[in-house]
Amino acid sequence: MKVEILAGSVSKFGELWDVSPRDLVKGVVLEALFETRLKTGEIEAVYIGNMLSSSLGGQDHLGAFFSEVLGLNVPAMKVEGACASGGLAVHAGILAVTSGLYKNVLVVGIEKMTDHKPEEVAKALMGAGSDEEREAGATFPGLYAMIARAYMKKYGVSEEDLASVAVKNHYHASLNSHAQFRFPVTIEQVMKSSVVSSPLKLLDCSPISDGAAAVILGQGSGVRGQGSVNIIASAVATDSLGVADRSDLTSLQSTVLAAKKAYWQAGIKPSQIDVAEVHDCFTIAEIIAMDDLGFFPRGKSAQFIRRKKTTLGFGYPVVNTSGGLKAAGHPVGATGVKQIVEIYRQLKGVAGKKQVKNAKIGLTHNVGGSGATAVIHILKSDK
Ligand code: COA
Numbered sequence: 001m002k003v004e005i006l007a008g009s010v011s012k013f014g015e016l017w018d019v020s021p022r023d024l025v026k027g028v029v030l031e032a033l034f035e036t037r038l039k040t041g042e043i044e045a046v047y048i049g050n051m052l053s054s055s056l057g058g059q060d061h062l063g064a065f066f067s068e069v070l071g072l073n074v075p076a077m078k079v080e081g082a083c084a085s086g087g088l089a090v091h092a093g094i095l096a097v098t099s100g101l102y103k104n105v106l107v108v109g110i111e112k113m114t115d116h117k118p119e120e121v122a123k124a125l126m127g128a129g130s131d132e133e134r135e136a137g138a139t140f141p142g143l144y145a146m147i148a149r150a151y152m153k154k155y156g157v158s159e160e161d162l163a164s165v166a167v168k169n170h171y172h173a174s175l176n177s178h179a180q181f182r183f184p185v186t187i188e189q190v191m192k193s194s195v196v197s198s199p200l201k202l203l204d205c206s207p208i209s210d211g212a213a214a215v216i217l218g219q220g221s222g223v224r225g226q227g228s229v230n231i232i233a234s235a236v237a238t239d240s241l242g243v244a245d246r247s248d249l250t251s252l253q254s255t256v257l258a259a260k261k262a263y264w265q266a267g268i269k270p271s272q273i274d275v276a277e278v279h280d281c282f283t284i285a286e287i288i289a290m291d292d293l294g295f296f297p298r299g300k301s302a303q304f305i306r307r308k309k310t311t312l313g314f315g316y317p318v319v320n321t322s323g324g325l326k327a328a329g330h331p332v333g334a335t336g337v338k339q340i341v342e343i344y345r346q347l348k349g350v351a352g353k354k355q356v357k358n359a360k361i362g363l364t365h366n367v368g369g370s371g372a373t374a375v376i377h378i379l380k381s382d383k
Contacts, residue, residue, distance in 0.1 A: 003231045006216040007035035008341035013211035013329030014180040015114045028214040044102035046076035049089030049109035050333035055124040082128030086336025087366030087375030094234045109337030110212040128369035130242030145197040148284035150249040155299035163190035164306040165283035173323025175353040180329030204283040209329035213337035229347045233378035235261035241372045252371035255292035262376040270294035273317045274359040277339035279367035280324040321354045336366035347381035
């Protein structure tokens, strides 16, 4: 398969109290349209990645809501898969284009979280978990803390190893003008930050964020001329909602399955990936993703991260150049679309200070809940 990315745009991520969801979406869509020089009327369908508009915003008709905002009368629908909603919306857009039904489609990811109390947000996020997890009063930091303990015990990984993921991603975010936290941190600062759910501390966690991102997908339209970037694999896999129903806490089966399909579709090996955006909702999640995506031998990824193998300027693949969810922010429905925009820009060679040298093939990895959904895309530059 081959679907061209015609344009991509990301808003600033963070506490955007003065910007409405309408204006967030208008901003990214107008910027993307300007990049393609397409007219609004040339967009034939809209896919909106969003998780919480219903539980937090009271809006249950998001496709038509944003269609009206954008002045479109085309098919428009919300695609939902918890924190993987954005990646799933891209997958839906790809299906629409490859089916031949639509030529150009718009995919938007949007989430507005910071207008609500932290306990309301934590409860709404648990909508991604199982009934048993909700009844037990579990939270996502709590679930990932248990995953972290199991992994640390099995592979001899330390809290400092977890912290090194935050150090890398905060450094990358310091180079990203749209990131929520644009300051570097040290291992000592991570270790001294307040405990959220032991062993995870404040600086091991992604934050609560607002933000939006948009991509326009098409097929062989040649609108942008030279140096196109194409999506050459789009794979999704699912697993049990609750962690208690899994045989192994130290790997996400959904990621392993989706990765296998994605590498097969693209006809490449993990070692060919130059740059990746992975789902680091908590530092342990990035370490497990490195194992599951086949970047490093299982159980050894923390050592490679700590030795800066995935830091810009030190080795390949460079991981989370945007700052990841940890430091660029995690407006849940927007994250999967933002990951695509980041890799698109890397492969176009327009990623600015965080540009990875000679990046030709990139991967995005977006996870819903504690691993019940995984969406993987592989992008390739034809330059
Ligand atoms: N990383 C770095 N700094 C953070 C942060 C994070 N993840 N979260 C908040 N901060 C900062 C804030 O900017 C603020 O700084 P300031 O005092 O200089 O303004 C300070 O820490 C306190 O912020 P506050 O909003 O009061 O934090 P909190 O204690 O209410 O929330 C978490 C912190 C980690 C509990 C919350 O961000 C959280 O629940 N994260 C996980 C979200 C999640 O589960 N997503 C789904 C993943 S599957």
